[in-house]
Amino acid sequence: MSLLYFFFAILSILAIASAIVTIASQNPVRSAFALIFHFFMLAGLYLTLNAQFVAAVQVLVYAGAIMVLVVFVIMLLNLSNEEQLSERINFRRAIAIIFGIVFTIQIAISIFVPSTVNNNLHPKSVEIGTAQFIGKSLYSNYLVPFEIVGILLISAIIGAIVLAKRKID
Amino acid sequence: MQNVPLEFYLIVSAILFTIGTIGVLTRRNAIVIFMSIELMLNSVNLTFVAFSAFMGDVAGQIFVFFVMAIAAGEATIGLAIVLALFRNKQTVYVDEANSLKW
Known part of the structure; x- marks a missing residue:
């Protein structure tokens, strides 16, 4: 177990957790800030792939520009918390979660077929980042x-x- | 240093994409739906960067920039539509914007 595994585990768990907070939070401002945190975690994941410029642009453009726009619109509209969802929406939520689990399993199966891609980072990857x-x-x-x-x-x-x-x- | 295999990045990306899809399907607030779309675009970006680093090809990282530009344009137009919707109907919930529904 190397240090990269440790960083990858921390960053990906935090990224997934903040993504879940983004879609599950009733307060739009809280989900916006969870999304900003998610973008920082993704920038860290790009750094573990030697993509330094993409990581910098991720923070500048997404966390800096797009999320400022989103937070500004939330402030402008003066939104309240989303009220409790009705019966019909609960049914839709169950369908969506079942669909999501099936979809993830399908993708996971297709990812683990043997591929021709090299199992180590390409030696040029430091240069092209x-x-x-x-x-x-x-x-x-x-x-x-x-x-x-x-x-x-x-x-x-x-x-x-x-x-x-x-x-x- | 031993690096993390490509499959791990792809699994994380698939999970994030699914979370974004569930957000689009279940939420009513249009702004949160936009944030879920950003989640989906970002998970695809992670796949692009992972393949780019493992195959030693810069094309993946170039495409990340194009995806970011599309996401910026989409967020701008989408939030302008949300503003116009709020001005006309005083709501941002997508199921209350049903004028075109038969």
């Missing part, structure tokens, strides 16, 4: 998708403004 390597690849081989993502973000900004602005009579 750096910002330099990712940047070079992003601006050469993946330049066209990169530009298209820029257009997508512009259209998302314009769409959000059009949807959220007040109608002026």
